[in-house]
Amino acid sequence: MKQALRIAAQLALYVPLMALIGYFSSAPKFSPVGAHEALVRLSFVHAAPRKAPCRERSAEELARLAPNMRAALDCPRERAPLLVELELDGKLVLRRVVLPVGFKGDGNATLYHRLPVPAGKHRIAVRLRERPGEGFDYVREETVELAPGRVLLIDFVATQGGFLFRL
Amino acid sequence: MLRHLGALGFLLFWLLAASGITLYIRFDTSVAGAYQSIGELEWWFGGLLRSMHRYAADAFVIVVLAHLIRELAAGRFRGFRAFSWISGVPLVWLMYASGIVGYWLVWDTRAQFSALATAEWLYGAGIGAEPMARNFLGAEQISDRLFSLFVFLHIGLPLALLAGMWVHVQRLGRPATVAPRALALGAIALLALLALAQPVVSQARWDPGAVPSTVSIDWFLQFAHPLMYATSPAALWALALGATALLVALPWLARRPRLMPAVVSAENCNGCGRCVADCPYEAVRLVGRRAEVLAERCAACGICAGACPSATPFRSVAELVSGIDLPDFTVHDLRRKLQAVLPADEVLFSCEKSGAGGIALRCLAQLPPSFVEYALRQGARSVRAIGCRDGACKWRLGMELSAERFAGAREPHLRANVRATRLDDATTFALR
Numbered sequence: 001m002k003q004a005l006r007i008a009a010q011l012a013l014y015v016p017l018m019a020l021i022g023y024f025s026s027a028p029k030f031s032p033v034g035a036h037e038a039l040v041r042l043s044f045v046h047a048a049p050r051k052a053p054c055r056e057r058s059a060e061e062l063a064r065l066a067p068n069m070r071a072a073l074d075c076p077r078e079r080a081p082l083l084v085e086l087e088l089d090g091k092l093v094l095r096r097v098v099l100p101v102g103f104k105g106d107g108n109a110t111l112y113h114r115l116p117v118p119a120g121k122h123r124i125a126v127r128l129r130e131r132p133g134e135g136f137d138y139v140r141e142e143t144v145e146l147a148p149g150r151v152l153l154i155d156f157v158a159t160q161g162g163f164l165f166r167l
Numbered sequence: 168m169l170r171h172l173g174a175l176g177f178l179l180f181w182l183l184a185a186s187g188i189t190l191y192i193r194f195d196t197s198v199a200g201a202y203q204s205i206g207e208l209e210w211w212f213g214g215l216l217r218s219m220h221r222y223a224a225d226a227f228v229i230v231v232l233a234h235l236i237r238e239l240a241a242g243r244f245r246g247f248r249a250f251s252w253i254s255g256v257p258l259v260w261l262m263y264a265s266g267i268v269g270y271w272l273v274w275d276t277r278a279q280f281s282a283l284a285t286a287e288w289l290y291g292a293g294i295g296a297e298p299m300a301r302n303f304l305g306a307e308q309i310s311d312r313l314f315s316l317f318v319f320l321h322i323g324l325p326l327a328l329l330a331g332m333w334v335h336v337q338r339l340g341r342p343a344t345v346a347p348r349a350l351a352l353g354a355i356a357l358l359a360l361l362a363l364a365q366p367v368v369s370q371a372r373w374d375p376g377a378v379p380s381t382v383s384i385d386w387f388l389q390f391a392h393p394l395m396y397a398t399s400p401a402a403l404w405a406l407a408l409g410a411t412a413l414l415v416a417l418p419w420l421a422r423r424p425r426l427m428p429a430v431v432s433a434e435n436c437n438g439c440g441r442c443v444a445d446c447p448y449e450a451v452r453l454v455g456r457r458a459e460v461l462a463e464r465c466a467a468c469g470i471c472a473g474a475c476p477s478a479t480p481f482r483s484v485a486e487l488v489s490g491i492d493l494p495d496f497t498v499h500d501l502r503r504k505l506q507a508v509l510p511a512d513e514v515l516f517s518c519e520k521s522g523a524g525g526i527a528l529r530c531l532a533q534l535p536p537s538f539v540e541y542a543l544r545q546g547a548r549s550v551r552a553i554g555c556r557d558g559a560c561k562w563r564l565g566m567e568l569s570a571e572r573f574a575g576a577r578e579p580h581l582r583a584n585v586r587a588t589r590l591d592d593a594t595t596f597a598l599r
Contacts, residue, residue: 025385027386031381167376
């Protein structure tokens with residue numbers, strides 16, 4: 001009798017537990033974006049130009065260096081930070097300074113930005129400055145039609161002319 | 168079930184490993200074939216295994232978290248238990264990492280959502296020279312090599328988890344890593360029933376150009392993704408690292424004065440090794456022909472004193488000193504307490520936790536069986552020994568060890584001229 005009661009009590013615990021697992025393993029559903037929204041992803045990896053150009057070392061400078069270190073050119077490794085702007089329908093939604101990675105600041109600058117937007121037609125402008133100073137080195141402005149649930153990927157490839165819009 | 172959460176965790180891990188290895192045989196590790204190979208699993212074998220694999224992973228999360236909460240509520244995380252507690256903390260990370268990566272293999276929209284959410288979270292902490300999310304952004308970035316990485320992670324992380332589980336039980340004598348047969352069979356049967364009643368299905372195939380408006384997520388394993396979107400990657404990092412730091416620091420934050428650890432009397436220790444075999448916390452070892460107590464591991468439960476062959480009240484010495492003993496509750500104190508109540512109709516020994524009264528011991532297994540015979544020979548008509556209620560020993564093995572000693576299955580055993588009758592948590596003794 002006691003054994004039967006124990007089994008009944010165990011079942012009374014296990015069955016709701018299994019029901020709990022069965023339900024929460026796939027429900028309730030989660031909405032990463034709204035039903036009438038699309039997504040803009042701005043992501044790139046870009047190495048900006050060096051902050052300063054290479055310069056030739058003088059004979060005195062070379063003499064001061066160890067024999068195995070006497071390279072004729074002194075090339076500073078540090079790269080300039082990037083300034084990125086993203087504008088949606090005339091409104092600035094992102095303005096960020098992206099620093100190069102690495103202890104010496106000589107690596108790539110990377111950006112990943114996720115922006116849910118209402119589905120429909122949008123005027124999107126994206127700008128990048130890679131040198132110290134004013135203005136932008138790369139600009140692209142497009143009108144895009146974004147269907148609900150679709151993703152616009154904005155990438156940047158300098159060798160292909162700058163920003164790429166991929167729908 | 169609550170007493171076997173750790174063992175259930177091991178059972179579910181092995182169930183996950185066995186079902187996962189079998190599914191891997193059928194799995195196509197390529198971008199083009201992964202989704203399809205899972206969809207082609209026949210419902211009665213591959214599909215059933217897949218569903219059991221998923222539900223066992225969810226059950227594993229529940230069991231591990233329940234184990235953590237139970238040990239926390241019982242205060243079993245400080246002092247000599249700190250090692251087991253702290254070594255358990257990284258296992259929670261490894262459990263979640265193993266489970267989350269497993270979802271990516273399915274290559275459906277849930278995998279897409281989970282992989283990108285994880286990548287965004289890692290990017291939030293600046294992990295990786297490039298944003299990991301870039302690997303998932305377009306069809307041209309996704310290659311079969313990525314699947315090799317997923318598979319490597321889904322095998323490597325569980326292997327690291329297993330290694331961690333091994334470390335986790337290192338400071339336990341006789342670790343309970345095998346669930347009782349009835350519990351194990353019941354758990355597997357219920358998981359199979361759930362798998363049959365609600366088979367797991369894939370969602371739409373991964374589409375890099377789309378973002379699903381709704382995703383069916385596994386809230387046991389993937390709850391962190393919605394949490395991150397509701398807050399921010401930085402907030403999720405703060406929560407995860409803060410909780411981890413708190414769990415690791417808990418043994419020091421909630422420190423309490425420790426009981427005095429057991430000590431060895433070199434003159435009375437013959438190096439038999441029974442205390443070494445019985446210690447529930449691996450706190451005693453043999454060095455040459457002498458026992459040695461590792462004080463930082465000692466729980467001061469007294470089980471070692473109960474195992475010592477020299478801890479017999481029949482010895483005709485004024486000061487009873489055993490080979491190993493608790494300095495603040497010696498077998499000499501125990502004999503004195505017993506002699507004070509004798510002669511008596513009934514002598515009761517009980518563990519402190521039971522609150523049953525009589526001569527209270529720190530643990531029932533602190534009682535050398537010879538004390539029972541001694542009490543009977545000194546005029547007690549019967550002797551009773553009461554341990555922790557429902558067998559949940561405060562010191563892990565006390566009930567088990569004392570039962571084996573009383574049944575003559577373990578040294579030091581009760582002599583044959585004493586009859587022991589066990590009913591639930593109490594054993595009654597009488598001379599034959």
